[in-house]
Amino acid sequence: SYELTQPPSVSVSPGQTARITCSAETLPKQYVYWYQVRPGQAPVLVIYKDNERPSGIPERFSGSTSGTTVTLTISGVQAEDEADYYCHSTDSSGIFVFGTGTAVTVL
């Protein structure tokens, strides 16, 4: 089955940059979406189609891609960015999968 691999955790000081990778196991890579999940809240879309930012999402959130690896970057991390982040994508048949999730801790 299709799998997306993320690092379990990332720790960063306020104002620094957090980078979260999402690696797909096979090509071709489809678009990747990123979601932020805070405890007790529904997920929030922060990046779509690898690097597009929905309206209302701060500019410090950005996405990039290189080969089969996609990266979510949070520049100038703020305390409110502490949350779990999941990538989400599909194989070529329309079956979706979430990544393993990354807990971002703001020190």
Next chain:
Amino acid sequence: QVQLVQSGAEVKKPGASVKVSCKASGYTFISYAIHWVRQAPGQGLEWMGWILAGNGNTKYSQKFQGRVSITRDTSASTTYMELNSLTSEDTALYYCARFGVPGLEYWGQGTLVTVSS
């Protein structure tokens, strides 16, 4: 505004089935797909499947194939997710979400399903 309102919490015994509803408003129901996602306590997000509201076509995660059924009632702008043969491992918060160009942009509030004897 777009809203997805889910049915209330459920408590089920092992072996039973649960059916969760997701009522959409604020947009043309048949123009989008609805996905179902769950999160068990302390675990990550898990994609279950989706339905094209327009024609009713579905796709399911291999993990749930044969045990989950996603349907819709266009007259009620409502999508349903039914999960059978419940075990304690199905205890989770279940979400519906609308999939558009930006992905899963709108989410329901979540429905807690507890499986306990």
